[in-house]
Amino acid sequence: MSDPFLSVPGAVVAEGVDAGVPGHYGEPMREQRALERGTAVVDLGGRGIVTVSGPDRLSWLHSMASQALDRLAPGGSAEALFLDANGHIEHVAHVIDDGERSWLIVEGDEAAALAALLDRMRFMLRVEVADVSAEFAVLGALSTEALDAAVAAAAPAGVALDWHDPWAAGSPGGHRYAPEAGHPAASWTWVERIVPRTALEDAAAAVAAGRVAAAGSLAAEALRIAAWRPRRATEVDEKAIPHELDWLRSAVDLGKGCYKGQETVAKVLNLGRPPRRLVLLHLDGSDTVLPAAGDEIVALKVRPEPAEGEQPERRVVGRITSSAMHYELGPIALAVVKRAVPAELELIVESHGIDVAAAQVEIVPADARSAVDVPRLPRLGVRP
Known part of the structure; x- marks a missing residue:
């Protein structure tokens, strides 16, 4: 079926x-400007x-997902992750319930x-x-x-099916790695x-x-990237865990019961640090190359004392996940890099045979701390 929007002039x-x-x-x-203005x-x-329909739908989804869904009210919105046993992200769902079905x-x-x-x-x-x-x-x-000017929402049970992204405010039971001061999510x-x-x-x-x-x-991608907002199709690979993408912010309730992958979520949050971290990159646009x-x-x-003519060693420290040309910020990208990469280190993106200089903005900080302080146990045989 052909998409009707492809018939709009200029598409x-x-x-x-x-x-x-x-x-x-x-x-x-x-x-981008029109989208940002809300028009x-x-x-x-x-x-x-x-x-998912049936009287057990919310408690059932709640038992499998990272988000608390058992009390989702009709018309309420939530974001949920479905993880594998090792805490890797398998599916990401934007959830709305209308009182009869979860969408x-x-x-x-x-x-x-x-x-x-x-x-x-x-x-x-059931x-x-x-x-x-x-x-x-x-x-x-x-x-x-803007949506109302285009078409009414479906409402088969009398509740409009509008999903409102929780990224701006975060989930009540979540955890934020990125500082709130200056966070661009406020405009998302x-x-x-x-x-x-057929209504398209x-x-x-x-x-x-x-x-x-x-x-x-x-346009949507450029504004999403500028808002530091991760997406399943771009930022997630087979190794991704929620912490690396700051997805505990909107898609995980840390107070809910058991679900697949919960052990990894709790362990990394409480005892360790994410092995990789999401960053925003400001890219050098002088070569008109936008990395992919x-x-x-x-x-x-x-090296401290390089030999004459010796070139610096290049070490791969991450990869681009999504990129865009933003109307104000210029060329930008989201990327996943190794945790130990210093935040102030200037990076190079190898793209189309060209070196593109990149400056980091931390989203998940390199020194992301544990959520709790674990007391140190005294060594056996050592008296205070």
């Missing part, structure tokens, strides 16, 4: 993780949606896998799982006013609206009629 299809929806409409910088909507038609917004390629995982875990509980991605779609914006008032997939035509018509502006996925996801980040190691 250019996106590549990469957002392939299939418009990447921009000819003016990505202007689209534009973004076509998220590539997202997937899984529903889980996920990346498009996650929907079938998450639905299959949940279906295997039903046992004798729940039903369905992948409804073919019937419903998602629009995004930084204001509900992101809303994802579930609509019947009405939304595209509203854009064509001038009732609301449209912004492409490039997967590009390696290196640091130069200079």
Whole structure:
């Protein structure tokens, strides 16, 4: 099925993780400004949606996810992670409940896998799982006013299906590694609206009629990166744990009961430090090269007394996860680097055969401390 937003004048299809929806409409910088002002909507038609119905749905999801979901009120929003036994992130879900069904917004390629995982875990509980991605779609914006100008939210049980991102305020039971002072999350008032997939035509018509502006996925990504907001499709690899991406902030309730991966969550938080950490990079744009996801980040190691003509040793210390050209900040990127990389160290991104200088802004600090102080036990045989 062709996406109706691709028929909007100027639409250019996106590549990469957002392939299939418009990447921009000819003016990505202007689209960023409109999105930030709350006057534009973004076509998220590539997202997937899984529903869980039945009287046991919330307690059942609560038992498996990192977030407390058992008391989620109709119309309430939450973000939840599904982890493996070692605490690695497998699925990320944006959860809304309407009193009859829980709606889980996920990346498009996650929907079938998450639905299959949940279906295997039903046992004798009164729940039903369905992948409804073919019937419903998602629009995004930084204001509900922009969404209202485009199309009404689906409300099959009388509750509007708007998911409000908790990133700005954080989850009540979460933990923040990044300091709140100056945190750019304050301006990230992101809303994802579930609509019947057929309603995308009405939304595209509203854009064509001038009732609301449209912004492409490039604009949404630029503002997301500037807000330090991690995304499943970009920042997560097979080794990622929530702490590394500051995802305890919005998607983990540290006070809830057992769930798969909880031991790792508690151990790293209380006894250790994340093995890697998320940073924002300000990139040198003089060569007009924007690094891509997967590009390696290196640091130069200079010997105290190098031999004549000896070049500094290059050590890989991380990788780019997502990048964008921001209308104010210029070229920026999110990246995952090794914990021990000093925050003040200038880095180099190797991209398209060119060295791109990069300066770090800490998100998860290099010296991220334990959440609790563990008392030191005296050695055996040593008397005070």
